[in-house]
Amino acid sequence: MARGTVLIADDDTAIRTVLNQALARAGYAPRATGNATTLWRWVSQGEGDVVLTDVVMPDENAFDLIPRIKKIRPDLPIIVMSAQNTLMTALTAAEKGAYEYLPKPFDLNEVVAVVGRALTQPGRRLQRPAQEMESEELPLIGRSPAMQEIYRVLARLTQTDLTVMINGESGTGKELVARVLHDYGRRRQGPFVPINMAAIPRELVESELFGHEKGAFTGAQTRTQGRFEQAEGGTLFLDEIGDMPLDAQTRLLRVLQEGEYTTVGGRTPIKTNVRIIAATHRDLKSQIAQGLFREDLYYRLNVVPIRIPPLRERLEDVGDLVRHFLRQAAREGLGQKSIEAAAIDRLKAHPWPGNIRELENFVRRLAALYTQDTLTSQIIEQELAEALPEKASDIGNSDSKDLSEQVERYLAGYFSGFGKELPPPGLYDRIIRQVELPLLTAALAATRGNQIRAAELLGLNRNTLRSRIRALDIRVFRTPQA
Numbered sequence: 001m002a003r004g005t006v007l008i009a010d011d012d013t014a015i016r017t018v019l020n021q022a023l024a025r026a027g028y029a030p031r032a033t034g035n036a037t038t039l040w041r042w043v044s045q046g047e048g049d050v051v052l053t054d055v056v057m058p059d060e061n062a063f064d065l066i067p068r069i070k071k072i073r074p075d076l077p078i079i080v081m082s083a084q085n086t087l088m089t090a091l092t093a094a095e096k097g098a099y100e101y102l103p104k105p106f107d108l109n110e111v112v113a114v115v116g117r118a119l120t121q122p123g124r125r126l127q128r129p130a131q132e133m134e135s136e137e138l139p140l141i142g143r144s145p146a147m148q149e150i151y152r153v154l155a156r157l158t159q160t161d162l163t164v165m166i167n168g169e170s171g172t173g174k175e176l177v178a179r180v181l182h183d184y185g186r187r188r189q190g191p192f193v194p195i196n197m198a199a200i201p202r203e204l205v206e207s208e209l210f211g212h213e214k215g216a217f218t219g220a221q222t223r224t225q226g227r228f229e230q231a232e233g234g235t236l237f238l239d240e241i242g243d244m245p246l247d248a249q250t251r252l253l254r255v256l257q258e259g260e261y262t263t264v265g266g267r268t269p270i271k272t273n274v275r276i277i278a279a280t281h282r283d284l285k286s287q288i289a290q291g292l293f294r295e296d297l298y299y300r301l302n303v304v305p306i307r308i309p310p311l312r313e314r315l316e317d318v319g320d321l322v323r324h325f326l327r328q329a330a331r332e333g334l335g336q337k338s339i340e341a342a343a344i345d346r347l348k349a350h351p352w353p354g355n356i357r358e359l360e361n362f363v364r365r366l367a368a369l370y371t372q373d374t375l376t377s378q379i380i381e382q383e384l385a386e387a388l389p390e391k392a393s394d395i396g397n398s399d400s401k402d403l404s405e406q407v408e409r410y411l412a413g414y415f416s417g418f419g420k421e422l423p424p425p426g427l428y429d430r431i432i433r434q435v436e437l438p439l440l441t442a443a444l445a446a447t448r449g450n451q452i453r454a455a456e457l458l459g460l461n462r463n464t465l466r467s468r469i470r471a472l473d474i475r476v477f478r479t480p481q482a
Helices: 013-025 036-044 062-072 087-096 108-120 145-157 174-183 202-210 246-258 284-289 295-301 315-331 341-348 355-369 377-386 392-397 403-416 427-446 451-458 462-471
Strands: 005-009 029-033 050-054 078-082 100-103 164-167 192-196 235-239 275-280 304-307
Touching: 005 013, 005 036, 013 029, 013 108, 029 036, 036 050, 036 062, 050 062, 050 108, 062 078, 062 087, 078 087, 078 108, 087 100, 087 145, 100 108, 100 145, 145 174, 145 304, 164 174, 174 192, 174 235, 174 275, 202 246, 246 295, 284 295, 315 341, 315 355, 341 377, 355 377, 403 427, 427 451, 427 462, 451 462
Parallel strands: 005 029, 005 050, 050 078, 078 100, 164 275, 164 304, 192 235, 235 275
Antiparallel strands: none
């Protein structure tokens, strides 16, 4: 006895064949067609327990067909497949009422698993952004598998008020993800208010968040709104939440628990209706262990975690990103430019420590400095060699034996690589880590892994050294004296 009938619609014969075979092996009864007309006839005759359909078919787009199916069979789960693989594809699938969105190429085991869930949990479906989709300009760019998973998560979250924690390195686009959740969610008519914890003096954080009353502190000459009040009815984006002082963390936790706050210097509680989206590039679990971040606040914020991959994990998106930034530059009057395939390949070989922000600044510089209509691999090679910073490991190749001079040269090159822009926040920690890691490794190697002797050599407390070894994930090996 078949576990259920799956109606498959895809104009690619090979895809129909592999889906037929995989679903039949899993115990389902598949029926396949290469057009929307046949699929509509089957559905209208009451056939099928779940639909698995491509978006683009010869006679009709599935996004036009799905609303008609939903009108006559609202409980029939529809799984959408697409090779377009953009954020808007996922959001449109949600808006039309699809149960799930699967980007091509897909994993057959995942397809079978999704079909199984659709039959056993038919009430679950992608949430609907409930707004008209524009396809010309996408808020997020990329078709890599890493981005596909993010698109699917975002499509599910657009109609919820769940608190989201976005984690990713500086320059990966954390605020863009937060804006998508707001702009395509049910709070889109309300304000989107971002605040960067790392950019505010610690003593002013509570005032910035909650506002203050006149006379609350020296210089408070008038009552001032805080970001919570400004974001009422909308979304408050707490960027770099890992830099929030502990006192402010305590007050934020109280807001999340009780749904109200008081201004600095105020006594009357103020009710709040704000969705919280937080973001950080830090390892918050490590900060919890060090006593720098409240564990209870972490679990309040980390309801739905989203990890944004660094550019080096999604290099297949470099071409799409570069062409997007070139189109932006053209609209700003910097000239219409294209880029050859070999140049894209050269860009994919670069590590991009500053991630997408660094790539964007690099492309804008190319658009401004070069008059050629086509950017070649030679141009890219020249700019990467001259403008972008040398690797930290290359610092020691200088003729100078003065470490400070070598670091100074490295930093000068690093800053110049961003043109008129500034590097991503967190520069101090990144540079210190680059110096600290080889220093501790060299000391441990010189003492043959003896941490007591290494601590004496470095002039550090033994517990401090052990703490840094754990934080930097240094593997220590004890070797006997020669």
